[in-house]
Amino acid sequence: MTIEEDASPPIIFLIDYNEENATRVKIDAPEECTPYLDTESVSWVDVQGLGNENILRRLGQVFDLHPLVLEDVVNVPQRPKVEEYEDQLLIIARMVCLKDDERGFVSEQVSFILGKHYLLTVQEEPDYDSFGPVRERIRGNKGTIRKHGADYLAYALLDALMDGFFPVLEAYGEALEDLEDEVVAKPTRQSLEKIHQIKRELLALRRAIWPQRDAINVLIRDSSDLVGDEVRVYLRDCYDHAVQILDMVETYREVASSLMDVYVSSVGNRMNEVMKLLTIISTIFIPLTFIVGVYGMNFNTEKSPFNMPELNWYWGYPACLLSMALIAGSLVYYFYRRGWFENFSGIKE
DSSP: OOOOTTOOOOEEEEEEEOSSOEEEEEESSGGGGHHHHTSSSEEEEEEEOOOOHHHHHHHHHHTTOOHHHHHHHHSOOOOOEEEEETTEEEEEEEEEEEOTTSSSEEEEEEEEEEOSSEEEEEESOSSOOSOHHHHHHHHHTOTTGGGSOHHHHHHHHHHHHHHTHHHHHHHHHHHHHHHHHHHHHOOOHHHHHHHHHHHHHHHHHHHHHHHHHHHHHHHHHOOOTTSOHHHHHHHHHHHHHHHHHHHHHHHHHHHHHHHHHHHHHHHHHHHHHHHHHHHHHHHHHHHHHHHHHHTTSOOOTTTOTTSOGGGGOTTHHHHHHHHHHHHHHHHHHHHHHTTTTSOOHHHHO
16 A cells, blocks of 8 residues: 555544434544444445555455455546445546636545445545535435435435536636637737646546546446446436536637647737838838938049039938938838738737
């Protein structure tokens, strides 16, 4: 068993309920769970954190976990999967939650060990959790959750876990919309970095949901006695959510890829506008530079009457400036009539 050094110490809560009553207690020692496991009521033991090897081994003894089950629970991350053992069903899933600043998401492994009358869940971190609505339903006896067994509880938690993907995807949808406006209006180096960051995070979401969809499908089609036929019907809805999430992830990935093309096009258009402006300026000054160059040759007018006689004209200098102004004005008017000054908005920004 390998425990990561920065893993949070485990916090254990137990919720024991039936149709009439529900009890929630904090467990200090794993052995305190033993009396609840032999009752007909449903016992949900929620372990939050993996930072104590001794407690985890004692949990393994209390729940009679196979060594391979304990290894899959502790050695994170594992690929989402479903494995059947004697009198137990192991379900590995990924749970995602938005960070507190709503920039990015946190992904952690959640392990489900389903027994006949109990469900053991093990989470990596105690700080992020999608199971709050299920706890509230049990506490307030809302819906039909307290009328069903541990398999329905497992479904309800899986469904809550899947629902946790939607706020994350909604945040990415809004981020992509804002980024699209930014890329079109004023693309920068930071825009390119944001696109790459979103593409990496969407890829991580895809890697989490793809095998999770397959694991739910295994639960639906598996013949394990621990999952009733009624619960399999509910799991179909959970499977539909997984397919919907995967479709949204793929759509957002395509949008992020297209934003890369938009970024390249926007940068190219801005560069074309800059080159267009510089070309206009250069074209206007080419004849002016020619005139100035000619009159800067300083031929001696006393040696020959053909050596720039206009240098001796009374109105020579004003006539030269007027000619240059007329040439520049004519070129500006010509470019204006051609529509070359219609769009320099990107340059002005």
